[in-house]
Amino acid sequence: MHREMFQRRSLTVSSTRVLALILLQGVCVWSVKIHTVNAVLGGSVVLPSEHRREDVKSADWLINNTIIVEYVNNNEPVYKAKGQIKGSFKMNSHNLSLAISNIRQEHNGEFQLTGIDKRGTQISTTTFKLLVHESTLKVHITQEPPVRLNNTCTITLTCNASGPPGATFSWSGHRTGNDASVQFSLKPEDGSVRMKCSAQRNPNEKDEQEVIIKCANTTNGTAPIVVVTLAPPTDTDILWWYVYHIAIPAAGGLCLLILSIAVGVCYCKKKNAEGNEDNTCYADITIGRKDNPQLQGQLLDHT
Structure with missing residues (x-):
């Protein structure tokens, strides 16, 4: 009687342990970490890999469950993408990371790296969710009220960037600088000068604006005035x-x-x-x- 109860209790404990193990394994299988990557239209991005190319027997990159790159036994990768995204992928020669260029809306979706190592074991699947959006970075140059004294104009220009914070600035032209604002002096005899502000939030988001500034004499003999206009496109732009x-x-x-x-x-x-x-x-x-x-x-x- 006691032995039978003991056996039933042991069976119950064993079954509970097996069930717990199955549940834990299920959690491990389904808790796949997805890395979210943001990209800008027309830009580029690299999806990294933790696997060395020589350690892997075969590997596939997929977008939305469709194979776009196939790699087998140290041979050159075979690119299988079609349509608008054809030609936009490049696998690294030392690892399995995937570079994507000329990003389009068709690149939106889930990217997966799967494969088998040299021992025949499946490598851990790496998943990325690529979100493609238009750049929100737009540059606008503003001017603070100039200081006009002794036939000289002291000018302060500020570079403003739309969108989220974190943009970096650089000035080129008559003066250079790496701050959002730049200050300099002009005289009427200096004529017209150009100032260009370039802003960048990440490698894919860039914008710039250029203005022409002139410290001009007035006809009534008062202090000179400052004239700021948008620079027309250059011959190269045209x-x-x-x-x-x-x-x-x-x-x-x-x-x-x-x-x-x-x-x-x-x-x-x-x-x-x-x-x-x-x-x-x-x-x-x-x-x-x-x-x-x-x-x-x-x-x-x-x-």
């Missing part, structure tokens, strides 16, 4: 705008037109070769044939 918005689209349209003409000519020649009597197709007639009486006769016969 050139790049022309290349991206006019030259490249125009070149693409021209190539498409040439390709369409070539396809049309080939199609017409093929139809003529097959004995097609469609008289409206004269794609192979060139300038100068009107002087050939024999050719003119052939054309008139068709009509």
Whole structure:
């Protein structure tokens, strides 16, 4: 009787321990840590890895459960991304970290690194949640009331950055500096000078603004005034705008037109070769044939 009760109690304790072990293992399996990474449209980011490349037999990077990079036995990685994100991934040559460039909205989602080590054991899965957003960093230069004394203008400019705090500043042009504000003096004979403020919150968020400042004489002989205007785009800015918005689209349209003409000519020649009597197709007639009486006769016969 006592032995039977003892056996039942032992069985109950053992079952409880097994159940507790299963629950603990379940917690361990499902408590996957997800690293949140923020990225800016058009920027770049690196998803790190704690595994050395030579220690891993095979590995895959996935985005939203779709394989985008495949690595096996020290061979070069095979990139399988398609669509808008194709060509934006690069695996590090020393480890399995993944560099993502030219970030788009299509990069939003969950990235996972899975694989098997040299012993055939599955490596710990690393998960990242990539959040893509537009940059909120916009630079705006403001001017404090200038001090005008003895034909000299003392000017203070402040660089303001929109969005969250933490932006760093740098000034270039007539004066340089690394603070949000910069102060300098000008005289009318100095003419117009340029000042540019550049702000950066992280490697992917940058913006800048440039102004033209002038300490100008007045016609009534009073103290000079300060004139601050936004700097117009430089010749380089205009050139790049022309290349991206006019030259490249125009070149693409021209190539498409040439390709369409070539396809049309080939199609017409093929139809003529097959004995097609469609008289409206004269794609192979060139300038100068009107002087050939024999050719003119052939054309008139068709009509």
